[in-house]
Amino acid sequence: MSRWLYSLAWWLALPLVFGRLWWRGRKEPGYRAHWAERLGFPDAAAATRMTLWVHAVSVGETRASEPLVEALLSSYPDARILLTHMTPTGRATGKSLFGHHGERLVQSYLPYDTGFMVGRFLRRFQPCVCILMETEVWPNLVHSCARSGVPVALVNARLSERSLRRGRKMGALMSDAARAIPLVAAQTDADAARIRSLGAPQVEVTGSIKFDVVPPQAALEKGAWLRARFGNRPVFLCASTREGEEALVLDAWLRVADRPRGALLVIVPRHPQRFDEVEKLITARGLSVQRRSRLDAGVGDADVLLGDSMGEMFAYYAACDCAFIGGSLMPLGGQNLIEACALGKPVLVGEHTFNFAQATEEAVAIGAALRVPGADALVAAALRLLEDEGARAAMGAHALAFAGRHRGATLRTVELLRRLLR
CATH class of the missing domain: 3.40.50.11720 (3-Deoxy-D-manno-octulosonic-acid transferase, N-terminal domain)
Known part of the structure; x- marks a missing residue:
């Protein structure tokens, strides 16, 4: 041409x-x-x-x-x-x-x-x-x-x-x-x-260059603010999710009957124009939802927190116990896992990470991240991590080492x- x-x-x-x-x-x-x-x-x-x-x-x-x-x-x-x-x-x-x-x-x-x-x-x-x-x-x-x-x-x-x-x-x-x-x-x-x-x-x-991004102090403080409103509930974050992934995660979440007591699912869609759509997906499955934009006193008994805010991804990572990096359950190429690793969080990814192939492979090899074949395996792995503090600490240490190395x-x-x- x-x-x-x-x-x-x-x-x-x-x-x-x-x-x-x-x-x-x-x-x-x-x-x-x-x-x-x-x-x-x-x-x-x-x-x-x-x-x-x-x-x-x-x-x-x-x-x-x-x-x-x-x-x-x-x-x-x-x-x-x-x-x-x-x-x-x-x-x-x-x-x-x-x-x-x-x-x-x-x-x-x-x-x-x-x-x-x-x-x-x-x-x-x-x-x-x-x-x-x-x-x-x-x-x-x-x-x-x-x-x-x-x-x-x-x-x-x-x-x-x-x-x-x-x-x-x-x-x-x-x-x-x-x-x-x-x-x-x-x-x-x-x-x-x-x-x-x-x-x-x-x-x-x-x-x-993404390895050189330093978590801003304001984001860490916002993360502590969020965590205080989550209370003592175990928190599984699904970050930067793409169209089609939220439904897969929600259905897999509902199929597990013995979730850790009070486990909170946090979903942060990558594109803000989908916030209302994702809220409808949550409520259509009979789950109660609290939106980040309306989070004042606390998340209460809500089953899911919908992250309907921009520029707070570091805060969400700081507030969670383990994180799934979106765009990887479907053939979309995945998103950047470096921010989660920089905060020492255990990372879960799907099979489709071709946009960040080498970084993801290295994170998996070093033990900072775990690759799962689908939504059911993702939720099962997340729930195991939520119940195993030692495993979370080990993955978190590997994540920090991985981020620092690069x-x-x-x-x-x-x-x-x-x-x-x-």
Whole structure:
């Protein structure tokens, strides 16, 4: 596919794209705001100082970018960060994490990937570097940056076999983009090999920046607040669950007659637009539910706590006894288990973890995580852990050791970026 056809497809699709934004805005109003930014007309002030551009598409990438953004602000005291996103939840997360930096960090949506829109965006901000987080490679963006003399770096990069196959189907469109990226900092050797196969000229293995994320003190305090409202009940957390998984877990939970006395199931869906849907799944099974947004005096006798809040995942991990990492019971690739490990929590995962394959395999091998074949095995394993304090302590110690072993990716990445900027 040529870039010309690719750009034409974008222009033809724009009415459908904006229709979809409006439709999604029914449940998540943020999708109906800042549309001009998506067309290359940013609201943020134009460049008046050295601008380091970091693109973090949504919540996960934004949270992962925290150590890097903080390190860049410290390393370049006269610079500002331009942080771009594609989703309102990512934008809200960025504001929560970095709002205290004031004018040193500005936010915008990334314009859609047409040369015209991206070019206008570049002329407005005049960044000295474009830093893409994890998997965000846009052909026209990369081409426009190269034409404008803005070096592009893909950092904390990961590429699964499935994504590699999709990339190869795009032919020269993706390989040309890969060859135009002068620096890739990959999470693992396997990620690096797959990215090199697309034609990227310089790929270094730096590890995952996510290991350098430090649990904020405020999140730990919020976790203690939550735990106090849970009382002495054993707590099983299902974190970042995806569509279809909640029903599997709830049905498996109900099939167990001899659960530990007072065991509390906490479900935190990954996408906020599904909070009401998940509440209906819970009540349809005859279970009582308490929503986090209405949690004041305590959880009471509720069977399930629905985590209907954003930006509190560290707090949920801090408050639980063991945690399942969502997206892994179904073939969705799984989510990041590093935050749970950093807090010394026993981790359970399903069979589908291809998005974080190496980290998950290492966590399982070291005894920090346990892989289960399905929902019934998941609930059975969780209930065993809730009743076995010694097993929880052992897994928790392994989790802390696993998280500590892999720290340092941020410093390695910043040094590579320093060379690129030089």
